[in-house]
Amino acid sequence: MSNRKIDIRITQAKRKSIKMTVLSDGTVSVEAPDHMSKEGIMAFIDSKKSWIVSKVTQRLATGHCYNAPEGIDGTCFSYLGRECRLKINAAEGLKDSVTLRNGILIVTHKNNHPDEILEIIEAWFRQKTQEEVAFWLKCYQPHFSQQPNRVVIKEQRKRWGSCSSKMNLNFNWRLSMLPTWVVSYIVLHELCHFEEMNHSDRFWKAVEMRMPEYDKARQWLKQNSHRFLPE
Numbered sequence: 073m074s075n076r077k078i079d080i081r082i083t084q085a086k087r088k089s090i091k092m093t094v095l096s097d098g099t100v101s102v103e104a105p106d107h108m109s110k111e112g113i114m115a116f117i118d119s120k121k122s123w124i125v126s127k128v129t130q131r132l133a134t135g136h137c138y139n140a141p142e143g144i145d146g147t148c149f150s151y152l153g154r155e156c157r158l159k160i161n162a163a164e165g166l167k168d169s170v171t172l173r174n175g176i177l178i179v180t181h182k183n184n185h186p187d188e189i190l191e192i193i194e195a196w197f198r199q200k201t202q203e204e205v206a207f208w209l210k211c212y213q214p215h216f217s218q219q220p221n222r223v224v225i226k227e228q229r230k231r232w233g234s235c236s237s238k239m240n241l242n243f244n245w246r247l248s249m250l251p252t253w254v255v256s257y258i259v260l261h262e263l264c265h266f267e268e269m270n271h272s273d274r275f276w277k278a279v280e281m282r283m284p285e286y287d288k289a290r291q292w293l294k295q296n297s298h299r300f301l302p303e
């Protein structure tokens with residue numbers, strides 16, 4: 073069994089109320105008013121236990137570095153916009169595998185250490201993203217004279233894709249978490265940078281010409297990206 077602890081950092085300062093934040097590394101920061109007693113602070117933290125665990129788990133789901141709490145079994149992930157629940161199948165000697173069946177993401181591994189399980193899940197998402205991107209590139213390629221030089225699936229913390237002047241396309245490995253119609257827009261967007269290396273009116277015209285409803289996907293990303301990208 074994994075027996076990870078959650079790091080809680082308590083500071084006291086001149087402030088009116090107690091504030092709790094889960095930092096990107098999974099540490100919980102508690103800022104308490106200076107007049108509050110240690111017992112009071114501990115009681116507050118205790119009352120927020122389930123909130124803390126769910127927040128830290130959320131960090132895991134978006135691929136953060138973290139000090140994982142015990143047990144991520146049951147965590148929800150999004151695959152192509154559909155919610156799926158993690159089911160860990162852990163036993164000594166089991167080979168790593170990931171199977172998605174009826175909304176359950178079954179991960180088989182020799183133990184249930186959250187960091188090892190999440191590594192397996194990330195590799196699975198990378199693979200799925202590769203397949204999604206390849207599919208949409210094939211769909212849109214006939215509409216472009218230029219071909220990408222290289223297509224790389226990688227860690228990108230603040231963006232979904234990018235296009236370099238050398239015609240290399242980069243995509244965030246989390247892409248396959250998004251609905252497929254949004255993925256298609258992201259791939260098309262990057263391909264359009266072959267024609268316009270900026271976000272000028274001409275660029276958006278190039279996108280619109282191939283996807284008249286592109287703004288729906290753009291708005292969706294504006295509203296939802298934060299749920300998938302690390303803070």
Ligand SMILES: [Zn+2]
Pocket residue numbers: 261262265270271
């Ligand atoms: Zn762009």
